Amino acid sequence: MDFGDPRQRAAFFAIHCDLPREGPGNRPSLLRALELVGALGEAPKVLDIGCGPGQQTIELARQLPEASITAIDLHQPFLDSLRDSASAAGVSAKIDTLNADMGDLASHFEESTIDLIWSEGAAYNLGLERALREWQPLLSPRGRIALTEPVYLSDDPPDSVTEMFEDYPGMQSIPVCRDLVSRSGYHLLGDFVLPHEAWTQSYYAPLAERLDLLEARFEPGSPEHGVLQEHRQEIANYERHSEHYGYCFLVMRVSRR
Numbered sequence: 001m002d003f004g005d006p007r008q009r010a011a012f013f014a015i016h017c018d019l020p021r022e023g024p025g026n027r028p029s030l031l032r033a034l035e036l037v038g039a040l041g042e043a044p045k046v047l048d049i050g051c052g053p054g055q056q057t058i059e060l061a062r063q064l065p066e067a068s069i070t071a072i073d074l075h076q077p078f079l080d081s082l083r084d085s086a087s088a089a090g091v092s093a094k095i096d097t098l099n100a101d102m103g104d105l106a107s108h109f110e111e112s113t114i115d116l117i118w119s120e121g122a123a124y125n126l127g128l129e130r131a132l133r134e135w136q137p138l139l140s141p142r143g144r145i146a147l148t149e150p151v152y153l154s155d156d157p158p159d160s161v162t163e164m165f166e167d168y169p170g171m172q173s174i175p176v177c178r179d180l181v182s183r184s185g186y187h188l189l190g191d192f193v194l195p196h197e198a199w200t201q202s203y204y205a206p207l208a209e210r211l212d213l214l215e216a217r218f219e220p221g222s223p224e225h226g227v228l229q230e231h232r233q234e235i236a237n238y239e240r241h242s243e244h245y246g247y248c249f250l251v252m253r254v255s256r257r
C-alpha cells in the first residue's frame with residue numbers, strides 16, 4: 001500500500017484503530033522471553049519501543065511490579081489508547097508514554113540508564129542491525145534487550161512471501177540473526193519462534209473481524225478496498241505459508257562495551 005495516498009492511509013488506520021495488538025505476540029511468549037531475561041535488580045527502568053496499543057506493555061507492568069516503563073511510539077492514538085487500557089488495568093502509575101522516534105532515543109534518555117529494552121514487532125522499522133547498534137549505549141551494565149524480529153524459516157520461501165517482505169530487505173534466517181546479535185556486541189540468552197496462535201488468535205482474528213465490518217463501507221475497486229484486500233491477502237498468506245516465515249523472539253545482554 002501507499003502511505004503517501006491519504007485515502008489509503010485513512011483506510012489503514014480505520015482498519016487498525018483500537019485493535020488489541022498491532023503485530024503477532026501473546027502472553028505465553030512474553031512470559032517465556034521474560035524467563036530468558038532473568039533478574040533485573042531493584043526498580044528497573046524499562047523501555048517498550050514501538051509499543052502500539054500496548055497490550056504487552058500492560059503485561060510487562062503486571063509481571064515487573066517494581067519497574068518503571070516508558071512506552072514509546074510515533075502514533076499518538078496508540079499511546080492514548082495505551083493510557084486508557086493502563087488505567088483500566090490499574091497499572092497507569094507504572095507506565096509513561098512518549099511520542100518519539102525509535103531512531104532518536106539518545107536525545108530522550110541518558111547513556112547506561114535502561115535495564116530492559118522490550119520491542120515486539122517494531123525494531124524492523126530501523127532494521128535489526130541499526131537497532132542493536134543505536135540502543136546499546138542506553139543499556140545499563142546489566143541491561144537486556146528482548147525483541148521480536150521477522151525471519152525466514154525455510155531456504156525456499158515462495159514469491160508471495162518474499163514479495164510481502166520486500167520493504168524489509170534486512171529480513172534473514174534465525175542463524176543470520178544470531179550471528180548479527182553476537183557481532184553487534186551482545187550475548188544471546190535465548191531465542192524462540194512465536195507460536196501460531198500468537199499470529200492467528202492474538203493478531204489475525206481481531207483483524208479479520210475488523211475487515212468483515214469494514215467490507216460493506218469500502219466500495220469494491222476503491223483505494224480503501226484495495227488496502228482491505230491487501231490485509232486479507234496477508235492473513236491468507238500466513239495460513240498457507242507459515243512454515244516459511246515467522247517472528248523470532250531474541251533475548252540478549254551486552255557482552256562488551
Ligand SMILES: C[S@@+](CC[C@H](N)C(=O)[O-])C[C@H]1O[C@@H](n2cnc3c(N)ncnc32)[C@H](O)[C@@H]1O
Pocket residue numbers: 020021022023024025049050051052053054055056072073074075078100101102103119120121122125
Ligand atoms: C507492528 S506494530 C507493533 C506494535 C506493538 N509492539 C504490538 O506488538 O502490538 C509497530 C509499531 O511501531 C511503531 N513505529 C513505527 N516506526 C516507528 C518509529 N520510527 N519510532 C517509534 N515507533 C515507531 C508503529 O507506530 C507501530 O505502533
